[in-house]
Amino acid sequence: MSSFLPRVGILESRIASGARSAQSAKRKRWTCPQCQLKGVQQRRGVVALDSTKQQFRKPDRRKSLRTKATLSPFDEHLPADGAVKDWVELKNAAKPSRPSDSQLASQAPEKWDGMMGSIGQDGLNPGGTNEIDELAEARKPPRHYLPDRPKMDYQVGVETALRTKDPELLLQAMVDALTDLDYIHSIPGPTFTEILTLLDPELFIADLRDIHQKISENTQQWLGLAPLKQILNDFSYTFEKIIMARRQTGQELSLNDYRIRLKCAAAVGSIGLARSIWVKMKSSNTILDTQCYNYLLEATVLNRHYLPESRRRERVLPFTLKWRKLRASTGLSEKAIRNQYIPSQSFRVGPGGITDQVNAVFREMLFTESLPNEETFVRLIEGYGREGDMDGVFQILQNLWNVPKILPADYSGVKQLPKDSPIYPSGRLLGAVAHVFGINNRVPQAMQLVDLISRGYGIEISAKIWALFLEWAFILSKGRHHREGKQVGAREGQMREGTVTEIWNTMISPPYNITPTIPMYDFIVKQYGRHGSAWTDYMVHYMVEGAQLLGPQRVALLGALLELTKAEDLAKRGKYPFSLRNLERRVEVLELLRRRNHKTVRKWVDLFLRRNFKSDYNEIPRLISQLEWCVPDHIKYTIEDVGTIEFSVREPEHHLSDEQRFEWYRAQALKNRTLIERILEDVGDYDPIEEELSRTSV
Numbered sequence: 001m002s003s004f005l006p007r008v009g010i011l012e013s014r015i016a017s018g019a020r021s022a023q024s025a026k027r028k029r030w031t032c033p034q035c036q037l038k039g040v041q042q043r044r045g046v047v048a049l050d051s052t053k054q055q056f057r058k059p060d061r062r063k064s065l066r067t068k069a070t071l072s073p074f075d076e077h078l079p080a081d082g083a084v085k086d087w088v089e090l091k092n093a094a095k096p097s098r099p100s101d102s103q104l105a106s107q108a109p110e111k112w113d114g115m116m117g118s119i120g121q122d123g124l125n126p127g128g129t130n131e132i133d134e135l136a137e138a139r140k141p142p143r144h145y146l147p148d149r150p151k152m153d154y155q156v157g158v159e160t161a162l163r164t165k166d167p168e169l170l171l172q173a174m175v176d177a178l179t180d181l182d183y184i185h186s187i188p189g190p191t192f193t194e195i196l197t198l199l200d201p202e203l204f205i206a207d208l209r210d211i212h213q214k215i216s217e218n219t220q221q222w223l224g225l226a227p228l229k230q231i232l233n234d235f236s237y238t239f240e241k242i243i244m245a246r247r248q249t250g251q252e253l254s255l256n257d258y259r260i261r262l263k264c265a266a267a268v269g270s271i272g273l274a275r276s277i278w279v280k281m282k283s284s285n286t287i288l289d290t291q292c293y294n295y296l297l298e299a300t301v302l303n304r305h306y307l308p309e310s311r312r313r314e315r316v317l318p319f320t321l322k323w324r325k326l327r328a329s330t331g332l333s334e335k336a337i338r339n340q341y342i343p344s345q346s347f348r349v350g351p352g353g354i355t356d357q358v359n360a361v362f363r364e365m366l367f368t369e370s371l372p373n374e375e376t377f378v379r380l381i382e383g384y385g386r387e388g389d390m391d392g393v394f395q396i397l398q399n400l401w402n403v404p405k406i407l408p409a410d411y412s413g414v415k416q417l418p419k420d421s422p423i424y425p426s427g428r429l430l431g432a433v434a435h436v437f438g439i440n441n442r443v444p445q446a447m448q449l450v451d452l453i454s455r456g457y458g459i460e461i462s463a464k465i466w467a468l469f470l471e472w473a474f475i476l477s478k479g480r481h482h483r484e485g486k487q488v489g490a491r492e493g494q495m496r497e498g499t500v501t502e503i504w505n506t507m508i509s510p511p512y513n514i515t516p517t518i519p520m521y522d523f524i525v526k527q528y529g530r531h532g533s534a535w536t537d538y539m540v541h542y543m544v545e546g547a548q549l550l551g552p553q554r555v556a557l558l559g560a561l562l563e564l565t566k567a568e569d570l571a572k573r574g575k576y577p578f579s580l581r582n583l584e585r586r587v588e589v590l591e592l593l594r595r596r597n598h599k600t601v602r603k604w605v606d607l608f609l610r611r612n613f614k615s616d617y618n619e620i621p622r623l624i625s626q627l628e629w630c631v632p633d634h635i636k637y638t639i640e641d642v643g644t645i646e647f648s649v650r651e652p653e654h655h656l657s658d659e660q661r662f663e664w665y666r667a668q669a670l671k672n673r674t675l676i677e678r679i680l681e682d683v684g685d686y687d688p689i690e691e692e693l694s695r696t697s698v
Helices: 004-008 010-016 033-038 061-071 083-092 101-117 128-137 154-164 167-179 181-186 189-198 206-212 217-223 228-248 255-268 271-283 290-301 318-330 334-339 354-367 374-386 390-401 427-439 443-457 463-476 499-508 518-529 533-547 550-572 580-609 620-626 658-671 673-683 688-692
Strands: 046-049 054-057 634-639 643-648
Touching: 154 167, 154 189, 167 181, 167 189, 167 228, 167 580, 181 228, 189 228, 189 255, 206 228, 206 580, 217 580, 228 255, 255 271, 255 290, 271 290, 290 354, 290 374, 354 374, 374 390, 374 427, 390 443, 427 443, 427 463, 443 463, 463 499, 463 518, 499 518, 518 533, 518 580, 533 580, 533 620, 550 580, 550 658, 550 673, 550 688, 580 634, 580 688, 658 673
Parallel strands: none
Antiparallel strands: 046 054, 634 643
């Protein structure tokens, strides 16, 4: 084969098949300099072999546009004419009946990323149903999820993990067992269901997913964190490989197995994965139940919800609704979306949009005589709200719980239901109401309805619901300027500037008595930060108050490191029966939480120092001394009638790697071991993860 064929790719090589046209040296350069800087590999054309003559064929631009419009790849930085298009062309081209395992293993991660978020005309990538089998057959461990380690005795590992309820040890053992299909086949059906139940996605990705919700893309890059999309993809990829290894042995999956698979698809927010599982359930004549439909509704409503490009643009406005209708046919890139404030295509509106999709699932649910419950109607409320169908939301609230749109003078209260009723409300309904009315610019009405449902059914309003109130009050009280202010409906639901403070004072007062977290402090600090110098004292007060939460979080991290060190000593002597990975994961989550909150406080300091201070303001040195561990290395601020003041607080930071930071914290924990243990006894059961992430779910 000539040197030309490897350069043009697999599909073009088949078309060329040994023929080559005369080309100049300049034309051999297949990518222009600008595209090279962007990392794009753009094909300028392929050589077509004709029976009589050789000619240079130009690419079909209309076909390229159709490919861009229907694929909508999950990976935003993936070039539309690059890897995704190559995958489509490769799949449509003539090829052997089944690729080799080595070929599938090399292509599986990239294909999986594309399938996880691809949305066709009906919400599912055509062909994605069969792709999942081929991807799972490639026996290659995921790229980023599991650390490099020697293989274990997986049979003993599975038995130990099931006995001790250790999900981390079980995951490692099952990954090592993937090459032994005889052992996978020998696992009894109930035992395999128990294995999948213990591999609950909430135990592996829920904490990281919640922490990343308050981390922007820039902060993620500054902290050197793995993207959340990568974490979610790797977990679902590993989980599905275990499932497909079981199916390769000829064993059929039970209803509980399929239900757990749907739960995994909903947890990572992938409608493509959920619908491919759904098609297989129907083809295997599995009887579907209510929970299966609920997981499919959740995956439909929360498709790509956890990704940064989706969660930042949820507000329902005429401008965003227009672009959600148009983007499916225009094939706009993510860069164009960011530049034009256009919402990402996590869902569509109008014909075939999210409302039609959830209604179709609900109709099928009723047709199969599956009884809907409170979670079912919560997902319907979320689906209607994302498309701005508030009449549909009020219809559900009125018919099920007697919650009216406008309270009449003779209102008799909410509908009385027994505690064991399948539609009895919970904190899930309160969270859905707070979120849906928030994104539809109706925060006052959201607070009124949440309070009504809470009092009528005796449900506690959790800290996460108050965080939603603060977030949307902060967004709606922001001034709209320049291009954003010219968008249609941009000032809809505009609130006055003091709304965040009013909600804050209500939240921390009886009967609610909510203890704020650092993400909550972030809203009120930034609210005072965008006001004039008259509000400087208020800003400083909340900055110092919020920064005090970093101390207990750091002590909790050092305490977890001490516990890990003790477990490692016991493991060396063979006296620790559990997996060390559980303790390591807790340390990782605590460290990520601490770094995120530390970065948040540092942003407050940067915002504070950018103000123009009056000449009589002399509190800056005291603030810097109180927040010394959060201030930048070099301080610079301006005082009216004085000028700019600059000085260095410390030597420039030496950025440590993850391993170096881990060892430094371990050394600090061992050095201050007695003090840390005494502090942990004083604080009692305080757990930063429980305080910020694991309260009543929304």
